[in-house]
Amino acid sequence: MVLRYMIYDVFTDTRLAGNPLAVVFGADALSDETMQALAGEMNLSETVFIRTAQNPAHAARLRIFTPARELPFAGHPTVGAAIAISELNHADQHPDFDIVCVLEENVGPVRCAVKLSDTGASFAEFDLPRNPVRTDLNLDRQGLADALGVKLSDLGFENHVPAIWSAGVPFLMLPLHNLAAVEGVEFDVTLWEKAAPLVEGRLASAYVYCRGGVHHAAKFHARMFSPDMGIAEDPATGGAAAALAGAIHQFDALPDGLTPILIEQGVEMGRPSFIHLHIDVKDGAISKARIGGQAVKLASGELHL
Template sequence: MALSYAIYDVFTDRQLEGNPLAVVFGADWLEDGAMQAIAQEFNLSETVFIRRPGGAAHTAKLRIFTPSQELPFAGHPTVGAAVAIAEAQHGAIEEGIDLVQVLEEKVGPVRCAVRLKAGQASFAEFDLPRKSVRLDARFDRQAIADALSLKLSQIGFENHVPSFWSAGAPFVMVPVHDVAAASSIEFDSLRWEQLTPMAEGRLAAAYVYCRGGVNHT
């Protein structure tokens, strides 16, 4: 059976910029392995599959895959899917339309507000389905430094130390000394897998941050 899909550039109003996303429509009959294989074929950071909702008041059910695994929730697939569904439903418009969707994701129902604009890029935003909570974990800072190819002295700043959080997708928050440290990271996935904790059935990813930024205003 043929499937229709679209490629969206999220977080931008210009083509070939922003964060690309593959959106696959009518994916109800696809099994997990097939969705994973399709996501691998697209080889984008995420591919979202649109399915019929389980709740009568909901708009659609989303399954979100990276090239290597399924995610219970992710921001740019939620935004892109909300816009894609609205544009598919309404087609070309002569006047702007504001609407609300509820998208079913593994983390829970996600309420989205969508604005379609005639002749302009559409807009969407969502309410967080869950607040982040801090989980118990202890970290070997040297092991974290080794996994990121950094010096021990580059891990942490002021009172910021590595910590473990989840709002459906678990992350180890890793503060690094400055932008130079962040830009010099060479990630060793095998070392990371040996040190990172597990929550909600998956190993935690690394979320690296620092003070300052590039073109920060």
């Protein structure tokens, strides 16, 4: 069996920046075990497998795997897959061609809008399949601070406190006092496994963030660590940014209307990424939210299985 694959750098318009993603086409015949093995072979944060949609009106069915396990939903595979599919299917269209499609993920259908470009980096944005919700668990704040290599007094800023949020995949949100504290994080897997809670039967992933950023337009600066997913550190985490929408709405008391937010991640890894988050609030609650970003193709090839 020979399958076509591509590598995209996602949440960036620059090759060798952002979060690399392997996109494997024609994956209907692949077993779960083979897809997991291929994700381990690729050894990227995520590998997405493109399969035939169950609903013929939808563009594709996605299966998303980290090196360690399958995810029901993830942001950078959604953005990257939407762009890869659109660029492949509409290669003859005029540049700046706009497409709306639906991708089937384990979390449910995800509506995407894609803007193709002839500059090498297209843009995609998707509606969150679920609004973020908070799970309240007792947290070992000192243990979490030790696992991050920061002082206990660095945990939290303004109204932001550590909390678990999920928009399909749960993350332990860890606000830190300032940019210097986030940049200075030295994640200790052993201490994290002792201090972090289990969420939905799995060790929580750490999403560390602060207000502001290195880029002048960034509203938040973030890092993500996930031993459970087999990810030492992630250059960009759209699923976590989706969950962060809940924390921002609650702790910042967002007013009704649209709030656009730019999140930077991957700076410490030398792979700067920029995630666009738009939160719509109506009657004091999140009515809808969207995640978007650019992606650029880096490589293509064949898999011989």
